[in-house]
Each structure stands twice: as structure tokens, then as C-alpha cells.
Amino acid sequence: MDTRASLVCATVGVSVHGSEDRAAVNGSEKDVCEDCGCDVWVSPSGRAMQAEHGAILRCIGCTTSFVTQHSGSVELANVTQAQIKEIEDAFRRALL
Numbered sequence: 651m652d653t654r655a656s657l658v659c660a661t662v663g664v665s666v667h668g669s670e671d672r673a674a675v676n677g678s679e680k681d682v683c684e685d686c687g688c689d690v691w692v693s694p695s696g697r698a699m700q701a702e703h704g705a706i707l708r709c710i711g712c713t714t715s716f717v718t719q720h721s722g723s724v725e726l727a728n729v730t731q732a733q734i735k736e737i738e739d740a741f742r743r744a745l746l
């Protein structure tokens with residue numbers, strides 16, 4: 651089992667309320683899921699976690715498969731303050 655941290659990423663092309671832009675927070679960049687190769691969004695805080703912890707990028711589908719395959723041995727990290735700020739900013743942007 652790969653014990654590196656995983657960063658769960660939204661898949662590029664997924665529409666939220668009719669807009670692909672709403673699936674990614676401000677400043678997100680496109681990258682690829684390291685398991686299946688699909689295009690994913692990586693937020694600025696996610697990019698920092700990737701650099702700091704060597705986290706690998708996984709799309710939501712591959713994360714679900716990984717967690718299912720390794721049930722009982724996967725630890726979930728708390729959402730960081732930087733992630734909360736990005737999500738709040740995205741909500742504010744959606745309300746404008």
C-alpha cells in the first residue's frame with residue numbers, strides 16, 4: 651500500500667450548477683490524477699500540501715477506490731484553514 655498522503659481533487663469537466671468553473675476554487679490549476687491520469691483541479695492550498703508533504707493527487711473516483719481497498723488503514727486529515735478560506739471564497743463568488 652502506498653502510504654503517502656493523498657490529495658482528493660475535483661475532476662476537470664464536472665459541472666456544478668451548469669458551470670465547470672464552479673467545480674474549482676479560485677486559483678486552481680489543472681493537473682492529472684496519479685492513479686488514472688484524468689484531469690483534476692488542484693487548489694493553491696492543495697498545491698502547497700503537495701509540495702510540503704509529497705501528497706499524491708487522486709481524483710474522487712480513485713480516492714473512493716483506494717479507501718475501499720484499504721478500509722481500516724486509511725487516516726483522514728482535518729480540513730485546513732487555507733482550504734476553509736478557499737471554500738468560503740468560492741461560496742461568496744457563487745453568490746455574486
Ligand SMILES: [Zn+2]
Pocket residue numbers: 683684685686687688708709710711712713
Ligand atoms: Zn483517478
